[in-house]
Amino acid sequence: MYISKLVIEGYRCFNEKTEIPLNEGLTVILGENGSGKSAIIDAIRLILNEDEFGNVKITEKEFWHSIGNTKNEIRSNFTIDLIFSGLNEKEQLAYLPWLNPNDLCSASLHLKVQNKTNSRNQYKRELWGGNSSSSIFEWDTYNSIQCTYLPPLRDAEQRLRAVRGSRLARLITKMESKNNARERLEDIVKQNNKELLKDELIVKAKDNIKNRLIESLGEQLAQDISVSFSETRFERIIENLKLLFYPLLDNEVSVEEFRELSENSLGYNNLIYLATVLAELEQTEENELSTRILLIEEPEAHLHPQLQTKLLEYIEKQARISGVQVIVTTHSPIIASSVDLNNILVVKRTDFNNSPTIVPLKNVGLTPKQKFFLQRWMDITKSTLLFARGVILVEGIAEGLVIPELAKRVLHKYLNSKKKISDYSLEEYSVSVINMGGIYFESFFQLFMNAEEQGKGIPIRCAGITDCDPKESDTPYVGNECECNNPALKLQMILKDNKYCRLYSNSKTFEYDLALCGNNFLVMVDTFLEILETDGSIREDFEKYKKEFIRKTDSEKAKIAKCLLDRIDNPKLCGKGLFAQHLAYKLANEEIEFTVPNYIEKAILWACNLNERSESNVPTNSGN
Amino acid sequence: MKGVKVMYQQILEIKPINKLDLIYSVLNNEDIKRLSPEQATFILHPINRDCFLSACPGSGKTHSVGIKIAYEIQNWISKISGIAVLSFTKNAAEEIKNRANRFLGNLNVSHPHFVGTIDSWLHSYIFHPFGSVVTRYKGAEGDVSHKLIQDGNHGTWLKN
Numbered sequence: 188m189y190i191s192k193l194v195i196e197g198y199r200c201f202n203e204k205t206e207i208p209l210n211e212g213l214t215v216i217l218g219e220n221g222s223g224k225s226a227i228i229d230a231i232r233l234i235l236n237e238d239e240f241g242n243v244k245i246t247e248k249e250f251w252h253s254i255g256n257t258k259n260e261i262r263s264n265f266t267i268d269l270i271f272s273g274l275n276e277k278e279q280l281a282y283l284p285w286l287n288p289n290d291l292c293s294a295s296l297h298l299k300v301q302n303k304t305n306s307r308n309q310y311k312r313e314l315w316g317g318n319s320s321s322s323i324f325e326w327d328t329y330n331s332i333q334c335t336y337l338p339p340l341r342d343a344e345q346r347l348r349a350v351r352g353s354r355l356a357r358l359i360t361k362m363e364s365k366n367n368a369r370e371r372l373e374d375i376v377k378q379n380n381k382e383l384l385k386d387e388l389i390v391k392a393k394d395n396i397k398n399r400l401i402e403s404l405g406e407q408l409a410q411d412i413s414v415s416f417s418e419t420r421f422e423r424i425i426e427n428l429k430l431l432f433y434p435l436l437d438n439e440v441s442v443e444e445f446r447e448l449s450e451n452s453l454g455y456n457n458l459i460y461l462a463t464v465l466a467e468l469e470q471t472e473e474n475e476l477s478t479r480i481l482l483i484e485e486p487e488a489h490l491h492p493q494l495q496t497k498l499l500e501y502i503e504k505q506a507r508i509s510g511v512q513v514i515v516t517t518h519s520p521i522i523a524s525s526v527d528l529n530n531i532l533v534v535k536r537t538d539f540n541n542s543p544t545i546v547p548l549k550n551v552g553l554t555p556k557q558k559f560f561l562q563r564w565m566d567i568t569k570s571t572l573l574f575a576r577g578v579i580l581v582e583g584i585a586e587g588l589v590i591p592e593l594a595k596r597v598l599h600k601y602l603n604s605k606k607k608i609s610d611y612s613l614e615e616y617s618v619s620v621i622n623m624g625g626i627y628f629e630s631f632f633q634l635f636m637n638a639e640e641q642g643k644g645i646p647i648r649c650a651g652i653t654d655c656d657p658k659e660s661d662t663p664y665v666g667n668e669c670e671c672n673n674p675a676l677k678l679q680m681i682l683k684d685n686k687y688c689r690l691y692s693n694s695k696t697f698e699y700d701l702a703l704c705g706n707n708f709l710v711m712v713d714t715f716l717e718i719l720e721t722d723g724s725i726r727e728d729f730e731k732y733k734k735e736f737i738r739k740t741d742s743e744k745a746k747i748a749k750c751l752l753d754r755i756d757n758p759k760l761c762g763k764g765l766f767a768q769h770l771a772y773k774l775a776n777e778e779i780e781f782t783v784p785n786y787i788e789k790a791i792l793w794a795c796n797l798n799e800r801s802e803s804n805v806p807t808n809s810g811n
Numbered sequence: 812m813k814g815v816k817v818m819y820q821q822i823l824e825i826k827p828i829n830k831l832d833l834i835y836s837v838l839n840n841e842d843i844k845r846l847s848p849e850q851a852t853f854i855l856h857p858i859n860r861d862c863f864l865s866a867c868p869g870s871g872k873t874h875s876v877g878i879k880i881a882y883e884i885q886n887w888i889s890k891i892s893g894i895a896v897l898s899f900t901k902n903a904a905e906e907i908k909n910r911a912n913r914f915l916g917n918l919n920v921s922h923p924h925f926v927g928t929i930d931s932w933l934h935s936y937i938f939h940p941f942g943s944v945v946t947r948y949k950g951a952e953g954d955v956s957h958k959l960i961q962d963g964n965h966g967t968w969l970k971n
Contacts, residue, residue, distance in 0.1 A: 268953075281891035281923075283936060288944045297953070318943060321956035323935030327922035331890075476891060 188282075188478045189512045190231070191272035191293070195542075197265030198233075199226035202251045205542040207532070209514060211273065212506040215526050216516045217573050218534030219617070223543035224516040227534070228336070228482050231514070234267045234298040234314075235334040235480065245310045250302050254539045262302060269296045271478075281331070281476055284323050285316030296329075331476040335464055339484035339516075343456035344448050347463065349429040354463040359425045361467060369421045376419045389414055430459060453489040458498065461486075465502075468511050479511045487519035492569075496525045503530075523573050524565035528558055533573055533645050544638075546645050552637060557630040570621060572631075573645070577618035577794040580631050580651040585767035586697055587622035590652070590791070592774040593783045594618075597791045608777045616795040626653060626675040628690060635687040644687060650790040651678075651690040654697060662745035663694040664703065691790040698755055698763065702748040705782030708736050711751060714769045718761050725754065822855050830855055837885050838878065838914045850875045858883050858894070873903070877910025884915060884924060893923030897932055904928055 189211045196204040200223045207227060218224050231237075233245075252261040271285075271294045278294075279286060285294035294317065301311040315324055346354055363369055383389060393414050401409045418424070431445035432455070448456055461483075468479050486502070487495045499515075499522050506513040517523065523531065529549040536543040553561065565572070572578060581587050591613055598611035613620065623631065628651045638644030653676065657669035671692075679690045693700040702708045712733050719726060732747050739747065755766045773779055783791075825833065830851040835843045846854070853875050856862045866872050880896055887893070898904040908926045912919055920926055927935075942948070943955040950956070 277891050284940045286940065288941045315954075317940045318950065318954070319939040319956040320954045321934070321958070322939035325922050 188271050188274045188278045188294075190269050190480065192268075192270040193227065193231060194266075194268040194270070195227070195230050196267075197251045197262040198230055198267060199223070199249060199251065200536070201226060201230075201542045202262075202540065203542045205545060207545050208547050209512070209532075210530055211512065213503045213526065213530045214512075214514045214532060215522065215530050216514065216532045216534055217518075217523055218516075218536075218543070219574060219576070220518070222534045222536045224534055225339075225484065228484055228514065228516060230267045231269070231480070231482060232334065232336055234269055234296060235332055236329075237334040237336050237482075244308075245300055245312075247302070249300075264299060264301045266300075267298045271295065278476065278478075281328055282316065284319075284325070285328075288318065328476075331478065333468070333477075333479045335468060335479070335481050337461065337464060337481075337483045337486075339488060343453070343460035344451075346460055347430050347448055347456070349427050351426050353426065354460065354467065355428055355430060356422075356425045358463055358467045359428070360422075363421070372424055373419050373421055376424055380415055380419065384414060430463075432459065454491065454494060457489050458494070461498070465505055469509055477510070479509075481506075481511050481513045483513065483515045485517055485519075486515055487517055487522055492521045495519055495521045499525055518574070520569045520571050520574065524569050528553070528562055528565075531573070535646055537646055544641065544646050546638070546642055548634070550642055551634055551644050553630070553633050557633055560627060560630050561634075564623070564627075568622075571619045572621055572634075575617055575619035576647055577616055577796065578631075578635070578647065578649040579613075579618060579620045579790060579794045580628060580649065581620060581622055582626055582653060583624065583697075583763065584622055585763040586652060587620055588764075588767040588771045589697075589701075589774070590620050590787065592771045593781075593787055594620075594791045596774075596781065597783050597788050598795070598797075601792060601797060609775070613791075613795070618791075618794050626673065628653065628675045628678055632678065632682065632688045632690075636682065636685055638687045646687060648794050648796060649688050650794040651675075651688070652787060652790050653690060653692045655692050655694055657695060661695065662742070662749045664741045664745040667742065667745075668694060689790070689793055691786040691793075693784060693786050695749075696752060698766070699748050699752045700784050700786075702751055703744060704784045705780070706737075707781055708744075708748065708751070709733055710773060710779055710781055711770065714766065714773055715751065715755060715761060718765060718769055725760070729754075822852075822857070825855075834878070834882060837882055839916070840914050842914075843878070846875075846878070847871075850878075854879045854882050873906060874910065877907055878914055880907065880911040880920065880924075880926075881914035884911065884918065884920060887924075890923060893925060895932060896924070896926040897929040898926075899928060901928055 190209050191211075193207040193209060194204060195201040195207070216224050216227060247261075250262045250265055253259060271282075272292060274282065274286075274292050274294055279291055282294045285296060287293045287295060296316050297314070297320075299313045301313075304310055313320065314329075316322070316329075349355075384393075393412065397409075397412055400412070403409075430448060431442070432448060432451050433440050433445045448459070451459075464481070468481060483502070486498055490498060502513055502515070503526065505511060515522070531548045533546040533548065534543050535546065564570075579590060581590060594613045595608050595611045598613075598615075599606070599608045602611070621631070632649060632651065633644075635644050635647060635649040638646040653673060655663070655669070655671045655676070656673040657663060657671060661669040663669040673692070675690065676692060679692065682688045682690055694703075698711070702711050712729050716726060716729060729751070732750070736744065736747060755761050756763060774781055822830075830848070831843060831846060834846070834851060834854055850871060853862065853864055864872060864875065876896075880894065883894055896904070896907055898907065904927045908920050911926075925932060925935075939956055942957055943950065946957065948955055948957060
């Protein structure tokens with residue numbers, strides 16, 4: 188049995204009823220800060236009465252209330268529903284009143300909280316299973332669902348410390364019910380206590396005190412005293428146990444060599460903490476009912492990248508083997524890229540007064556091949572693709588290096604402000620430039636293109652920038668367009684009116700089109716000559732082109748631009764990547780004038796959600 | 812079922828005095844020793860076989876049922892299925908529960924077992940969770956509980 192769906196209405200940022208599908212094993216919830224990830228986790232904790240949370244009072248802030256709206260609306264109640272699936276025969280029996288009459292393998296649990304307090308200042312809660320609130324509610328059945336939560340800012344040292352209710356104590360208590368170790372442990376401590384009391388020093392100390400008492404009070408009034416090392420109750424014994432660590436696995440090391448956890452690194456302490464919790468979850472396996480849910484917020488906390496990947500792989504494996512349902516929230520691209528895309532839920536908040544949009548990546552319609560490709564690509568690049576508010580897809584490293592610089596100029600011009608060019612950046616708009624290393628637009632667009640239908644795509648704008656790629660010898664210019672050979676361009680028509688995906692293209696190739704725009708040719712020739720190591724005919728030719736370029740006709744300019752492109756593309760002379768590095772460095776200098784080709788400008792503004800004005804008010808700059 | 816038959820045969824063959832010892836070993840209460848041989852036979856009757864207990868008023872039927880429940884609960888292993896003890900009145904259910912508790916020491920008659928009236932059992936486990944399948948009642952706000960007095964709608968099932 189596992190939670191297959193969570194339905195939230197009116198709780199925190201979830202104003203409208205929102206369905207959140209969850210996987211049987213691992214679900215990874217991705218989203219930027221404030222997108223509602225924690226609200227999802229807290230909703231599950233609240234309805235399942237998770238230990239550290241269940242008894243916490245509900246406050247008024249838990250009810251959805253409007254933001255920036257003068258009406259100041261506030262919900263009069265909120266509901267949280269859990270739908271369980273995959274009930275086996277035993278579970279159908281145990282959760283009988285919770286069952287869905289039309290599908291006995293599924294059950295439900297509901298929580299409704301009214302925004303009205305009673306005389307003790309508590310909000311009225313109703314909790315029921317199944318479709319009818321009047322059927323019996325058995326608390327033992329309810330409590331058999333185990334929900335464990337690991338908070339995002341874990342103080343592992345504190346949690347593992349020898350105190351009441353420490354993780355270690357909880358683990359041992361759970362194991363005890365099977366092992367009957369209670370008496371055995373108590374006996375050992377009692378025995379040790381006795382041995383200690385026989386020691387000369389302690390006997391002497393005790394007698395000293397006792398004699399003083401008798402002296403001062405006299406035999407009739409004095410009390411008897413004794414000394415004890417520690418309490419002999421099982422609960423007290425295990426509370427006094429603490430974990431120690433040794434940096435290496437070595438069975439020969441004696442206990443004295445082990446160190447206190449306070450000497451350990453934060454990351455490793457967190458792993459020890461997680462290991463204790465996972466061991467505790469495993470202990471329940473032999474119980475007859477074992478629905479276990481583990482909620483982890485930001486498992487990446489305090490861990491370096493390789494450990495993050497390793498940890499998540501382990502959790503995924505554990506979830507599969509021991510049947511624990513694990514729900515993880517994360518900001519880490521490393522974790523996002525190391526799990527199966529089918530396990531990922533993307534949470535996006537588009538409007539502050541509406542519920543966040545939940546997009547399970549298994550529903551966006553990726554073909555197996557597209558999924559495989561994206562998975563491999565994510566694994567290699569550890570990309571921020573799934574965390575962005577806007578995406579610009581490019582084909583190669585050259586575009587990837589230059590476009591962020593061009594974007595600063597585009598934003599500077601568009602926003603018409605007196606600030607410096609370097610004050611603008613794509614980061615401000617949370618837009619990522621994604622280098623696909625090829626023309627795989629279809630796979631990437633698939634993530635976004637169906638977003639108009641709730642949950643079928645990530646509702647952010649994704650602009651692709653591609654080359655027209657005519658025949659190699661072609662030299663197109665305005666008024667002399669050439670036939671395109673790029674198979675990706677058929678997408679341009681398909682996506683023409685798509686709300687979330689657009690594909691922008693040029694007349695030939697990135698560098699070629701840059702060169703034909705405004706006076707860019709001069710800047711680019713300078714860049715090229717800086718890289719060029721020889722002083723021969725190539726250098727002379729380009730010095731000449733530089734002087735004559737402005738006076739040339741469009742068709743001649745096109746030929747010269749082609750000449751430059753060929754030289755840049757020649758890996759022996761320069762190479763596109765190296766050229767792009769140098770060009771980007773030049774563009775960082777605000778005094779150098781550079782015109783951004785129209786297709787790139789459009790793509791950038793569209794991805795930043797600024798397009799509406801640009802198409803009508805801002806004059807275009809393409810060509811001459 | 813073959814195993815059960817053999818066991819049943821074995822119980823019939825136990826001498827009356829040994830039957831009391833067997834029950835006493837489980838419940839550890841001096842009252843056990845005062846049970847009649849018939850009562851002991853009833854208590855040891857296998858729980859998965861039907862049994863009809865008939866006797867005159869005041870002969871100790873409720874007493875026997877109380878001990879029987881305590882005996883079965885003490886031996887109970889499953890945490891998901893339990894014994895349903897159904898009566899016709901709340902008072903009778905309460906009485907049986909109290910008596911069983913008296914013999915159970917620090918255990919209590921509680922989940923997964925049920926002691927109550929036949930009506931409340933039907934309401935809790937059958938009618939409310941699944942009644943809507945038969946009555947086709949759509950419910951309000953996702954709740955299909957049948958209530959006698961409902962706003963504007965008295966439930967078509969009432970007319971039948």
